Amino acid sequence: MNQQQNLPKLGFLYLDYVLRFFDKSNFKGWPDKIETVVYHWGNDKERFIAEVKRKKIDVLIGNIPATAYETFKEIAAALPQVRFIPSIETQFANKSKENVTLFCRKYALSAPRTHIFYDKDEGDAFLQTAKYPKIVKRSYGPSNYGGYYVHKVDSYQEAKTLFAKKKYTPMYIQDAIDLKDSGDIRVMLIGHKPVCAFWRYSGQGEWITNTSQGGSMDYGNVPMSALELAVKASKAAKAEYWACDIAIDAKTNEPYILECATAFAAFPYIRDWIGQYIMWDLSDGYFRMPHVPLFSWEELGKMDSSFLRTLRHIYFSNYTPSVDGAYWLKEKETFDMELTEASHPDDVPEPIAPPASEDELPGVVKDQQDTPSEIDEAVETFDFKNVTLTQLMTLYGMDEAIAVKIKELIDNDEVDYFDALENSGVISEAQKKQWKRFFR
Ligand SMILES: Nc1ncnc2c1ncn2[C@@H]1O[C@H](COP(=O)(O)OP(=O)(O)O)[C@@H](O)[C@H]1O
Numbered sequence: 001m002n003q004q005q006n007l008p009k010l011g012f013l014y015l016d017y018v019l020r021f022f023d024k025s026n027f028k029g030w031p032d033k034i035e036t037v038v039y040h041w042g043n044d045k046e047r048f049i050a051e052v053k054r055k056k057i058d059v060l061i062g063n064i065p066a067t068a069y070e071t072f073k074e075i076a077a078a079l080p081q082v083r084f085i086p087s088i089e090t091q092f093a094n095k096s097k098e099n100v101t102l103f104c105r106k107y108a109l110s111a112p113r114t115h116i117f118y119d120k121d122e123g124d125a126f127l128q129t130a131k132y133p134k135i136v137k138r139s140y141g142p143s144n145y146g147g148y149y150v151h152k153v154d155s156y157q158e159a160k161t162l163f164a165k166k167k168y169t170p171m172y173i174q175d176a177i178d179l180k181d182s183g184d185i186r187v188m189l190i191g192h193k194p195v196c197a198f199w200r201y202s203g204q205g206e207w208i209t210n211t212s213q214g215g216s217m218d219y220g221n222v223p224m225s226a227l228e229l230a231v232k233a234s235k236a237a238k239a240e241y242w243a244c245d246i247a248i249d250a251k252t253n254e255p256y257i258l259e260c261a262t263a264f265a266a267f268p269y270i271r272d273w274i275g276q277y278i279m280w281d282l283s284d285g286y287f288r289m290p291h292v293p294l295f296s297w298e299e300l301g302k303m304d305s306s307f308l309r310t311l312r313h314i315y316f317s318n319y320t321p322s323v324d325g326a327y328w329l330k331e332k333e334t335f336d337m338e339l340t341e342a343s344h345p346d347d348v349p350e351p352i353a354p355p356a357s358e359d360e361l362p363g364v365v366k367d368q369q370d371t372p373s374e375i376d377e378a379v380e381t382f383d384f385k386n387v388t389l390t391q392l393m394t395l396y397g398m399d400e401a402i403a404v405k406i407k408e409l410i411d412n413d414e415v416d417y418f419d420a421l422e423n424s425g426v427i428s429e430a431q432k433k434q435w436k437r438f439f440r
Pocket residue numbers: 112135137142143144145146147148149150174175176177178179183184207208209210245247258259
């Protein structure tokens with residue numbers, strides 16, 4: 001087929017020890033072989049670039065973890081003819097909460113008022129006169145540690161004690177939003193169109209909305225204002241796929257972005273839609289754009305999540321009413337799925353402090369045999385038998401479903417040391433390698 005001869009050569013961008021968001025099965029129907037290029041931690045830049053060139057890859061698909069962001073900026077610069085999906089600029093917000101804040105500022109996206117200090121004295125001076133409560137977060141690293149590095153402080157004393165203990169740099173201090181219904185909203189978008197959204201509520205006695213700590217979720221009643229803000233962020237990021245966590249202020253109903261990124265946990269059927277969308281983009285319309293009706297998540301969300309996890313390749317057709325011509329029933333869509341604009345180096349905000357290179361980051365292991373750990377605190381180990389869900393969620397690449405499963409196995413006395421997970425079928429070899437060192 002003529003069209004197929006013009007298809008670009010695709011490659012998946014993988015990194016050792018990092019969970020793989022996409023695989024071939026998400027790109028069902030793509031006629032050509034999809035290459036794989038794996039980045040091995042620690043000075044692998046030149047080899048990686050050479051491999052991409054040797055395999056003649058035109059498009060590299062996949063998320064880059066926070067730790068490798070600076071390295072991949074250089075890799076992308078050395079491969080100007082290769083399109084990264086999502087682009088390096090689009091992935092700016094993945095790197096840290098500070099970057100999320102800078103991104104929201106640059107594009108005037110509603111977000112909680114945030115102060116960031118690299119200078120401890122300046123930060124302390126601010127805290128002395130600040131209005132409380134405040135939210136303090138560790139800025140660096142991938143998002144979604146399940147609130148492990150997110151703290152609420154009610155006074156200067158509490159803030160001071162917290163920073164003395166945690167030594168977070170930069171000091172990332174944010175106004176606390178009075179969360180409507182003690183919840184926040186996750187919106188996932190493909191081609192700037194919301195394809196899934198749900199409320200996440202906090203558990204009893206918790207202020208953090210964390211479904212792994214007794215919280216719950218609900219696919220109903222997601223307000224338009226949250227969807228609109230998420231779309232605006234997705235367009236600003238020029239994101240092929242995107243997720244936003246949004247808080248709604250209980251008093252004003254105003255939406256605020258808490259987090260946004262291209263890296264997020266998504267059921268396989270959503271990753272299939274992303275694959276379809278990318279195939280549509282790259283094939284000049286030869287592949288069909290996935291049609292995902294707005295609010296279809298309300299219907300899908302009625303299914304049990306264990307069920308949703310196994311659904312694949314969901315296909316909606318456009319609604320064409322078979323009427324006698326007397327009238328046309330046209331589905332009115334508020335948001336359209338669109339192609340993204342090409343990213344440009346100027347899209348990303350100016351950094352506050354010069355970025356650290358991969359080697360300088362705390363906890364990054366230079367020995368290739370060892371596993372990377374992008375965070376210093378996480379090198380603290382957990383007692384396997386008494387590990388909490390929150391602690392499990394801090395492991396890099398941990399998925400909520402896996403954390404819950406591991407916790408169940410421990411609680412049911414089915415496993416009592418980390419290596420025993422190997423035979424449980426719950427974690428992969430790569431995950432085992434990555435997480436083993438965090439347990440005793
Ligand atoms: N500014 C804020 N005001 C109120 N609640 C917040 C604020 N920031 C975070 N939270 C709560 O803490 C949770 C975790 O914060 P988040 O920034 O998403 O960090 P994580 O990386 O741990 O997911 C949010 O889902 C929300 O419930």
